[in-house]
Amino acid sequence: MGSTVNILVEDYQSIRYTAFSELLPLLAVGTTPLLKVDKISQQIFTNNLTIDNTITFSTPFATFTSTASASFEVRSPSRIQVQFKEGSFQPPKIKSNISLPENVDIFGQNVNLSPVQQSLNPLQEVVANLAGVISGQAPLKVPIPGERSSSWLLVTYLDKDLRISRGDGGLFVLAKEGSPLLDQ
Known part of the structure; x- marks a missing residue:
């Protein structure tokens, strides 16, 4: 065999x-x-x-x-x-650093994500803490x-x-x- x-x-x-x-x-x-x-x-x-x-x-x-x-x-x-x-x-592996692309194409339209990325930057520490909690789950x-x-x-x-x-x-x-x- x-x-x-x-x-x-x-x-x-x-x-x-x-x-x-x-x-x-x-x-x-x-x-x-x-x-x-x-x-x-x-x-x-x-x-x-x-x-x-x-x-x-x-x-x-x-x-x-x-x-x-x-x-x-x-x-x-x-x-x-x-x-x-x-x-x-x-369990999802949450990334400690959220990095969006500058632009994405949605249904043929180019959407600028720079303003979204700027609003996410202050949340990076919260995201890092959340990542630690979730990663230990079964x-x-x-x-x-x-x-x-x-x-x-x-x-x-x-x-x-x-x-x-x-x-x-x-x-x-x-x-x-x-x-x-x-x-x-």
Whole structure:
């Protein structure tokens, strides 16, 4: 079983492309002003046969991370059966220094945020204190019930930098953490 699991690559992976319809709205949200998708990634733990799919969003005020955790069973050298167990939402990481862009484009109109930034500057100390309080909170965990919690993943290509997989939800192209593909 060890060699069949190795095809999955245990290292942290960052998504470079997907045709998974449920991720597309999340990617679209990242194109809105002041909200950005920082990373969509997957980490496979072969020692306990689990997977964490993680997405991180950021705003000028905070960073938000959620994870869907699953267990998996090896079905062939390139295919696994996945059972999602729970989702978790980390407490937001409030940034101690709020820094808005000077201008944003909202529905084709350029909006100057300099006056807003100036009004936020006196609040920086309050924000820093709030960040300390929130960061110590436990994540919110939510079970993932129902028939949509079961899935499969078929690895169709794998090398030292790239993994291409298909699942019942679509196509996934992931680059290995540290790969030069992430710099492109």
